[in-house]
Amino acid sequence: MQQLLHFADLFGVCVFAISGALMAGRKSLDLFGVLVIALITALGGGTLRDVVLDRHPVSWIRDESYIYAALLAALATVAWVRLTRPIPETGLLLADAFGLALFSVAGAALALEQQVPASTAVIMGVTTGVAGGILRDVLCNEIPLIFQKEIYATASLAGALVFVVLREAGAGYWAAATVAMPTILGIRLAAIRWHLALPRFHLLDRDRR
Amino acid sequence: MQQLLHFADLFGVCVFAISGALMAGRKSLDLFGVLVIALITALGGGTLRDVVLDRHPVSWIRDESYIYAALLAALATVAWVRLTRPIPETGLLLADAFGLALFSVAGAALALEQQVPASTAVIMGVTTGVAGGILRDVLCNEIPLIFQKEIYATASLAGALVFVVLREAGAGYWAAATVAMPTILGIRLAAIRWHLALPRFHLLDRDRR
């Protein structure tokens, strides 16, 4: 079972590394830049979580396989694009939604193991799920995509919240994860399918200070 | 007295959360984006300080009230803007100056408690005071405001310096804070009133490397 979890984690790492490599390609970075952005996208959220929770060594220092998985996924992405131009958008969005679900629940679960308050566990779930993508976008000089498109982080928040509430209510790890992960997947896939978005908060420029 | 300090801290958190929510509104983020930017603006400086000083658990994990204060302030800001368009610029600038004074002195004081050198305490005071705003601006893809407008961080630097020097010279916590906080407030309010700015350092594009 532990091994299953590890494979799920590696799957999430690969998915986020691919999204980092694709963004780097849109910015025409060189090959090294592609690898760096892929690594940061895949491992940034978990690193931030571990450093804030004082959980050392951080995940990818404890277990090198994360690093190699991210690098391989990035190289495979470059090779794939070189060989066959078209990128399977739909498959990628689906994989990314799986990655988001896995990382958000894993982040909240790890935080709960550290005996932090429930609010912190929820925040750490969202952080693990979305911080890598935020770092990717900031490094590529874009307003983080997460703040601009259809519901994304909100799915992570909902799932992390469900997981933490169920765990605090006494549910087991697997039971809570079995409810929380489909929550994230469902919200995210519905948002993609019907272009759901939260209401925006507009402020006119004259209010500028 | 401890309780007074806690209220002052929460006041600073609220003020910075409001400034984060307003920036998010200028970028037309959605409601979740507003909350995230507000949280990062309000808690980012203190988190960075605690992580660099190895002071765990970080402030908002130790005490959940910071999180709720920031979220409430952000929601109140959105509600306020929806109901009555005009934003009380002057009141906000005043409140922000108070927040800057509180956070800078609190940051320097916390660092001194960790037995770090005086230079580190000053840097940590400024970090606590201004890093949240820097993160807010970087995430919203702007050159941090702090580097561009009238004297802001310099007020924080002056106050943190005064506080640390007085403490090292043997002054009590309250005596030092009573001098340092008005120093920050005074410099900042004078800068706003008379548009004071430090000289700029211009470098021509031909010097580009």
Place this chain on the structure above:
Amino acid sequence: MQQLLHFADLFGVCVFAISGALMAGRKSLDLFGVLVIALITALGGGTLRDVVLDRHPVSWIRDESYIYAALLAALATVAWVRLTRPIPETGLLLADAFGLALFSVAGAALALEQQVPASTAVIMGVTTGVAGGILRDVLCNEIPLIFQKEIYATASLAGALVFVVLREAGAGYWAAATVAMPTILGIRLAAIRWHLALPRFHLLDRDRR
């Protein structure tokens, strides 16, 4: 010998502080902004390394001379530009290459002392060498230069890799450094001289998701 290392380290700090001050000048920041960007450029990479490795107190808290070296170098840069406009580009590029070589090897060496896996040591070498510059560019709202120009981080990567492989193979600290540092310097200087660059990874906008 220890003292020689410390001087080399301070030299690297000064070089990166100068590059930070020059970038701040291109963005017309005020004097305080120049100092902050210089400090972050010079000390950011080492701070990130120490925090991720849980190595406390971080370098510049342990030893204040780093802070003063960075501040002095930044002030000297401003004074120099005010007095005599021309900036000695070639000298600076050379100095920067030295700084990159010193920091990358020192970062990898420090990580190995913490008993981390080899892959982590290489990553920490590159992080120490380039993260300060990345932070500088992100704060100044540019796509990090490192991702855009001739081979830079790749030189750091090659040197850190050589150093770690030699150390793991049993070579002494100085022997490994004597091979690794010229590796970085050589690659970087060749890249500057002949405008060497890695192939880029282009992705068309229609692939956007």
